[in-house]
Amino acid sequence: MARNEDTMADGESNPGTDERLITTDVTAGLDEGSAAATDSSRTMIEARNVDFYYDDVQALNDVSLSIPEGKVTAMIGPSGCGKSTFLRCINRMNDLIDIARFEGELRLRGKDVYDDDVDPVALRRRVGMVFQEPNPFPKSIYDNVAYGRRIQGMDENMDEAVEQALRRAALWDEVSDQLDKSGLDLSGGQQQRLCIARAIAVDPEVILMDEPASALDPIATSKIEDLIDELATEYTVVIVTHNMQQAARISDKTAVFLTGGELVEFGDTDRVFQDPDSDRVEDYITGKFG
Amino acid sequence: MATGTERQGTDGTAAFGGVSRLRGVVFQYVTFAASLFGILSLAVLLGYVFWDAFGLETAESAWYATMVVTVVLPVAGFLLYARRNPLAGRTALELAATATGGVLSGFALVVVLEVIAGSGLWFAYFLAVGVPLGALYLYGRRVEASWTGLAVLGVLVAGPVAGTVLLGPLSRIGGVLGGPGVYYLSVIAPTALVARHVVDGYLDGPNGNYVALATLVVPILAVPAVDTVAVLSRSVWLLFFPTLVVPFSIVAGRNLAAPGRRVGVVGPLAFALGVGLLAVVPDLLGITGPSPWFDWQYVTSAPSQTAEQAGLYPAIIGSIFMIVLVALLTLVLGVGAALYLEEYAPSSGPAGAVTQLIRINISNLAGVPSVVYGILGLAVFANTLQFGFGTVITAAFTLSLLILPIVIISAREAIRSVPDSLREASYGMGATRWQTIKNVIMPRAIPGILTGTILALGRAIGETAPLIMIGVATTKFSPPSGLFGKMTAMPMQVFTWSSYPSEAFQHGVVAAGVVTLLIVLLTMNSVAILLRNEFERGDY
Ligand SMILES: Nc1ncnc2c1ncn2[C@@H]1O[C@H](COP(=O)(O)OP(=O)(O)O)[C@@H](O)[C@H]1O
Ligand SMILES: [Mg+2]
Numbered sequence: 001m002a003r004n005e006d007t008m009a010d011g012e013s014n015p016g017t018d019e020r021l022i023t024t025d026v027t028a029g030l031d032e033g034s035a036a037a038t039d040s041s042r043t044m045i046e047a048r049n050v051d052f053y054y055d056d057v058q059a060l061n062d063v064s065l066s067i068p069e070g071k072v073t074a075m076i077g078p079s080g081c082g083k084s085t086f087l088r089c090i091n092r093m094n095d096l097i098d099i100a101r102f103e104g105e106l107r108l109r110g111k112d113v114y115d116d117d118v119d120p121v122a123l124r125r126r127v128g129m130v131f132q133e134p135n136p137f138p139k140s141i142y143d144n145v146a147y148g149r150r151i152q153g154m155d156e157n158m159d160e161a162v163e164q165a166l167r168r169a170a171l172w173d174e175v176s177d178q179l180d181k182s183g184l185d186l187s188g189g190q191q192q193r194l195c196i197a198r199a200i201a202v203d204p205e206v207i208l209m210d211e212p213a214s215a216l217d218p219i220a221t222s223k224i225e226d227l228i229d230e231l232a233t234e235y236t237v238v239i240v241t242h243n244m245q246q247a248a249r250i251s252d253k254t255a256v257f258l259t260g261g262e263l264v265e266f267g268d269t270d271r272v273f274q275d276p277d278s279d280r281v282e283d284y285i286t287g288k289f290g
Numbered sequence: 291m292a293t294g295t296e297r298q299g300t301d302g303t304a305a306f307g308g309v310s311r312l313r314g315v316v317f318q319y320v321t322f323a324a325s326l327f328g329i330l331s332l333a334v335l336l337g338y339v340f341w342d343a344f345g346l347e348t349a350e351s352a353w354y355a356t357m358v359v360t361v362v363l364p365v366a367g368f369l370l371y372a373r374r375n376p377l378a379g380r381t382a383l384e385l386a387a388t389a390t391g392g393v394l395s396g397f398a399l400v401v402v403l404e405v406i407a408g409s410g411l412w413f414a415y416f417l418a419v420g421v422p423l424g425a426l427y428l429y430g431r432r433v434e435a436s437w438t439g440l441a442v443l444g445v446l447v448a449g450p451v452a453g454t455v456l457l458g459p460l461s462r463i464g465g466v467l468g469g470p471g472v473y474y475l476s477v478i479a480p481t482a483l484v485a486r487h488v489v490d491g492y493l494d495g496p497n498g499n500y501v502a503l504a505t506l507v508v509p510i511l512a513v514p515a516v517d518t519v520a521v522l523s524r525s526v527w528l529l530f531f532p533t534l535v536v537p538f539s540i541v542a543g544r545n546l547a548a549p550g551r552r553v554g555v556v557g558p559l560a561f562a563l564g565v566g567l568l569a570v571v572p573d574l575l576g577i578t579g580p581s582p583w584f585d586w587q588y589v590t591s592a593p594s595q596t597a598e599q600a601g602l603y604p605a606i607i608g609s610i611f612m613i614v615l616v617a618l619l620t621l622v623l624g625v626g627a628a629l630y631l632e633e634y635a636p637s638s639g640p641a642g643a644v645t646q647l648i649r650i651n652i653s654n655l656a657g658v659p660s661v662v663y664g665i666l667g668l669a670v671f672a673n674t675l676q677f678g679f680g681t682v683i684t685a686a687f688t689l690s691l692l693i694l695p696i697v698i699i700s701a702r703e704a705i706r707s708v709p710d711s712l713r714e715a716s717y718g719m720g721a722t723r724w725q726t727i728k729n730v731i732m733p734r735a736i737p738g739i740l741t742g743t744i745l746a747l748g749r750a751i752g753e754t755a756p757l758i759m760i761g762v763a764t765t766k767f768s769p770p771s772g773l774f775g776k777m778t779a780m781p782m783q784v785f786t787w788s789s790y791p792s793e794a795f796q797h798g799v800v801a802a803g804v805v806t807l808l809i810v811l812l813t814m815n816s817v818a819i820l821l822r823n824e825f826e827r828g829d830y
Contacts, residue, residue: 055638093717121720121722122720124717128719131718135709137730138733147716147721151719152720
């Protein structure tokens with residue numbers, strides 16, 4: 001991604017502007033963030049006319065939506081329709097892909113995250129991510145959870161922070177006496193909750209989840225779903241899933257993407273599932289295709 | 291394909307199954323025979339070399355009988371016992387490995403610090419690089435400050451420079467302290483800290499503080515005893531103490547403390563006793579033993595026209611000096627280049643094409659004959675940069691160029707094999723590129739990098755062609771005087787001897803040289819393997 005290449009290369013801040021995204025000192029804006037979390041009607045993320053290309057393949061086509069703060073927003077659609085791509089645009093993970101190109105506006109609390117003065121490293125410290133395959137580091141459970149805080153220099157009260165993150169990820173009771181064990185020795189569901197603990201240990205404002213339960217069995221899945229419910233009280237959660245029942249169960253808002261990277265429906269989950277505007281969405285939801 | 295068979299048989303499927311099973315079995319035995327052939331020919335070759343190097347020909351059969359009684363039978367008996375009691379076997383293995391590793395790395399340390407660097411030079415760089423690094427490490431463990439990583443990098447760059455600039459005054463401090471003083475401060479004291487950490491952190495049992503105290507006190511208390519042994523200088527004692535005595539004591543102590551393992555001590559003890567008896571008993575009985583070419587005299591004296599007095603000392607030192615430099619240069623340059631190519635270099639667009647070109651060319655360079663690197667070294671390092679003909683530094687740079695492509699390729703493979711999901715996890719947490727490389731990529735890649743580097747260094751230490759091109763002497767009577775001193779290398783010296791007309795040189799001295807080369811190679815590899823295993827445990 002040519003225009004962001006220089007800001008990508010390091011984590012240093014750019015002097016001269018006052019936006020929180022520009023600095024890696026993420027603690028700067030957190031108080032304001034959590035105070036605002038109570039105001040649920042506020043918009044956290046707003047996308048306007050987002051187009052996205054992998055080389056010359058268009059993966060997102062004129063996507064506009066606004067994700068409310070402190071809610072769970074689900075993205076559903078058949079595979080290959082650009083859900084993951086959109087999610088990864090939010091924390092600029094796509095910057096890591098050489099051939100990727102972004103067009104349009106994507107605002108986090110009003111600030112366009114693709115502005116030249118935004119440091120993607122600082123952005124990702126405020127927008128945590130959980131991936132489809134559980135990907136704990138080959139380190140101890142403790143070190144996994146502590147990772148984000150260590151790299152951000154948040155070294156105070158590490159033990160309490162690790163415990164709290166594991167508790168919030170509903171994993172503490174299972175691992176409290178084996179924090180030195182490798183994160184890879186856990187079961188798949190536990191690994192995914194460890195990854196969630198790792199993401200929330202740094203107190204992000206938004207948590208992005210890309211099909212976090214698709215590699216898990218039904219019991220582990222339901223644990224993750226309960227957890228997402230829990231997390232929504234403190235964080236804005238954006239979750240990609242191809243499981244419509246799951247979206248219906250856990251989300252407040254639902255976005256439906258269809259092939260070609262188009263957003264065809266976005267609104268309150270109940271309405272999208274019961275009374276979709278678009279016939280194509282109705283066909284998709286009722287299982288006629290996709 | 292088995293379609294023909296299928297058509298022939300009345301029962302198609304059965305015939306098909308039979309044929310492919312037969313082929314599988316044939317293939318299995320062919321591969322087995324191929325491996326066996328390789329292993330056997332190597333074994334015959336090595337047996338031949340060892341037969342010559344240790345002069346086993348002259349030994350009477352009575353000597354072999356003595357050996358069987360004193361060494362082979364006890365060891366075989368113990369091995370049989372160890373089959374039924376694996377715990378004892380493991381103890382014996384641990385003890386034997388610690389002792390062998392301790393002796394070999396003790397020698398390596400003596401050669402590198404005492405012979406090549408000299409205590410003054412070593413102490414100067416220890417003060418400039420070692421002390422700040424140690425201090426940063428200890429400080430970093432205590433407070434977890436985020437700037438320590440950067441500071442370590444700074445010390446690694448600025449330390450050697452400062453050491454070189456202040457070489458005079460710093461090494462004068464070392465001169466005042468004397469060799470033993472220098473080693474006490476720079477080797478024994480850190481060993482005490484490490485021992486305390488290891489004992490407290492990984493072993494339950496003795497208090498680490500006592501172990502550290504013993505590490506500090508015992509070397510001094512033992513000095514009177516050490517002084518009575520002629521070949522053991524105080525400096526050598528202080529260098530063998532941390533490599534051999536401390537680890538061996540810890541391992542032995544641990545094993546003695548565990549009830550089930552205690553019997554295991556019998557094995558190594560019997561072996562040591564047997565070897566001691568084998569050295570004494572045949573003499574008493576008037577039995578002629580072997581007359582080895584490879585002995586203490588051989589590794590400590592200079593080459594000579596008489597086979598009995600010939601030694602490999604200057605070449606051993608030259609080779610080790612050179613290979614240490616090669617290892618440092620290739621690790622730094624090779625890993626750096628590989629990291630750039632894999633993690634930073636653009637992979638698409640016009641710049642990506644350039645990257646691709648560089649990658650392909652590095653692979654091609656790995657196949658270039660070593661003589662060509664010799665010519666390059668001659669032109670660039672010896673002539674243009676004026677490093678001198680046949681000097682240690684010219685040889686080190688030339689051989690580094692030779693193996694750099696191999697190191698880069700294997701390091702790239704290792705870095706690429708780190709799953710992308712881990713990179714994403716790290717970047718997704720808001721880690722910078724450097725933090726990701728340091729915390730996620732390198733820990734996973736280092737074992738692979740070390741494996742490739744071991745192989746490459748093994749190649750470098752056996753090379754002669756490029757050394758001949760850059761004017762390395764075939765025979766030298768003193769070890770290199772320093773970086774810019776003239777050197778010779780083990781394979782060069784051995785090759786020279788092989789063209790001497792005398793039988794004693796062609797068989798005895800050359801074989802002993804090959805054995806020495808093998809031992810140095812094995813030491814080098816075991817150090818690298820130990821390091822690799824340490825990193826593979828990955829608890830940092
Ligand atoms: N790294 C990539 N390089 C090239 N094309 C990609 C890449 N990632 C995704 N795509 C393409 O972009 C489209 C959208 O993919 P994705 O966002 O992963 O879909 P979803 O998550 O909805 O299944 C697909 O056609 C896919 O092939
Ligand atoms: Mg996807």
